[in-house]
């Protein structure tokens with residue numbers, strides 16, 4: 001299966017954001033992954049809605065927005081207006097996850113649920129049929145450039161089973177430490193979408209690196 005590739009703009013040069021987005025436009029990437037961190041849910045702050053709007057202004061790829069924030073409900077509309085096509089919220093940050101998923105759909109976006117490395121996939125049993133994507137964190141959220149957690153493969157296999165059992169059409173996205181060494185095994189385990197930040201942007205030729213990931 002050919003994976004969808006979602007380069008994470010977090011690893012880009014923010015002083016040249018237009019050029020970085022145009023590079024991604026010219027690549028075979030499917031989405032641009034946009035990491036929003038609030039310094040509360042995760043121990044880091046990335047950027048907010050004005051920067052998201054700047055990315056959106058130049059992007060020709062769909063924006064896949066990963067909200068690593070508390071109270072995501074409060075900001076869903078603003079991110080949708082800023083161009084988000086997929087909005088993922090964290091399982092661990094949502095008390096009324098079903099309501100949040102409904103709100104994302106009501107805004108006309110696709111709804112994703114992200115799970116931290118310690119969160120079992122079984123907890124998605126009652127929501128999996130209602131969502132479009134599960135973002136499986138393969139690092140602890142908060143920073144780019146971390147080491148891939150090996151336990152992710154078995155989580156992806158279990159998640160794939162759950163999706164099939166429940167007749168869900170949810171896609172499996174892997175986020176964190178993805179590179180050419182772990183990508184083939186992730187695809188075999190059932191991954192549909194690969195997020196890659198530092199592996200793409202720190203490489204000498206990001207376009208070729210995206211081609212490499214896509215060609216698996």
Ligand code: DX5
Pocket residue numbers: 008010011033035066139140141142143144145146175176177178195196197198199
């Ligand atoms: C981590 C973010 C990831 C990150 C991926 O909190 O959600 O999307 O940007 O970056 P790499 O590929 O460098 O691990």
Ligand code: ZN
Pocket residue numbers: 008033034035066175195
């Ligand atoms: Zn992310």
